[in-house]
Amino acid sequence: MRCVLFALFLVGAGTTIWAADSYTDAVSAVHRDDYDLAARLFRPLAEQGHAGAQSFLGILYANGQGVPQSHEEAAQWYQRAAQQGDAAAQFQLGVLCANGQGVPQNYEMAWQWYQRAADQGVVAAQFQLGVLHANGQGVPQNYEIAEQWYRRAADQGHARAQSHLGVLYARGQGLPKDYREAIQWYRRAAEQGDALAQFQLGVLYANGQGVPRSYKEAGRWYRRAADQGDAVAQFNLGVRYANGQGVPQNDELAGRWYRRAAQQGHARAQSNLGVLYANGQGVPKDMIRAYMWLTIAVEGSRGDDDGKPAIANQTIVASDLTAAQIEQAQEMARRCQESQFLECEPKEQVPGVVP
Template identity: 50%
Template structure:
């Protein structure tokens, strides 16, 4: 049985962005600033935090990262977990000064020790990548699990990746599946894509093409490029779904328009063979050309196609390739 051409997507999610206002606070104007400033001056940690959010995002005040850091620090030093988290993120992202992963770690750790799931996730990222601390997969797994147990989807996804690759302990396909499933059910596109691959290949679960299609579809509809490619492959081959060349072309085109070389190559094949579209050697050549530009060896396909084309058609196809690329795939016909 043919398998989907795809591998587990291994990429640690980046540090999460700061949390927003808490419990319905909607401070977007100067009046809110005037209300909170006196409270913040009196040492109210919640008001200090909210001023930090306002200055960071330019809500009701001119954006000023240094002011944001100052107010976050005042709240953070009083043990306000959200402020500690945001201060850690600002140091990681060099907002308001030099990038400082050690400071980022210290403030993130304070929030994480209070049970803040986003901060626990960020510590997992730091330990996984050696940012501000020595790289340590076991510590990374521990912090991801703390956040994952609180329902943090990105932590669940990253934990699935680590179990899939045996980072921080024994490789375990079943645990990897379990964590991907939790994240996928929360709408995490990377986890949905990985479940599609897992079901296609029977890794830690019984092989199931229909389940593979369903999870791949969820990820593809969120714009996951590899899932879009895999969905095209499934429609082209009737894997987990009825064969449908038009659907295959549509999904290949979505992935191809995002620069995915394998989808560009397969889309070229569909045009060259007239599957799901009218046969069009020029457009087939164009997509082969773009796939080659993006790193695939398409010479054998050119050797088959070019003898059936005139030099004028080849020149036009090359010009079409240039127009498509220059438009960032917006004008590919």
């Protein structure tokens, strides 16, 4: 009997060693970007119940790496790993639930999975719990609880949590309004490259909130956020160049930054770009293209107060156009929007690197 038990033990131990080696090889394949091999190695382990392999296989399906992209498959593998207590899978499953990818959108389920991952120390899950509590998604809106989760993540260096904590201080949500505290948290996030924090620092410097007013500093932080594609920062930077606040007045650069924001759907940037075309400021005068951008701005503003200047300027521009020209501009606007803003400008006007 002892021999049999010993033999069985050896088989079990051998299987465990083989599984560990295969898992290590699979992880190494991921690090080498050899996703086909990683998927082949992870799959048998995942089917045998290896939680780490199940979690990794979910990631490969979510990203379409080594396997066809499928959020449904990703969710299934995350679920199997999450139920075994795998913290990474619990977090990823929360993301899918929050976004409605591969599973029906369900913020309550997202909260549950984030909570389980956060309790195991997953910093990103702690941040996401703050987001759900701040927005009242899946749980009652509660800025005090949001602040607690943001702070836990922020204290561990999570840049976006630091940025969101700064927002709470700036707005006085869940804690007393304190621009100086907001500045500190924004700066910590901004120095890690967080575009939201960089933009918010620009706002506080422009308004002189928590720091002495400095349009130059505002422009510097707007520029850092704008270079990362933040549309609002791009618009604000355009305004600075148009008005010469903190930067030399330059209509051409204003137009370039408005254009970048406009091509991301920013309605006020679209409106301002239309005005530049109408006046020939920084761009060749083109009333038809002006009407095009103003039309897009009016549609994008959806009737809010930001749309009123666009409507007024559209009416002014229309008075200088024929019916045929207005129809041409409307067709250009349609083509621009249908192309996701890729076919809005003549080739010579498409910006390269903005100095």
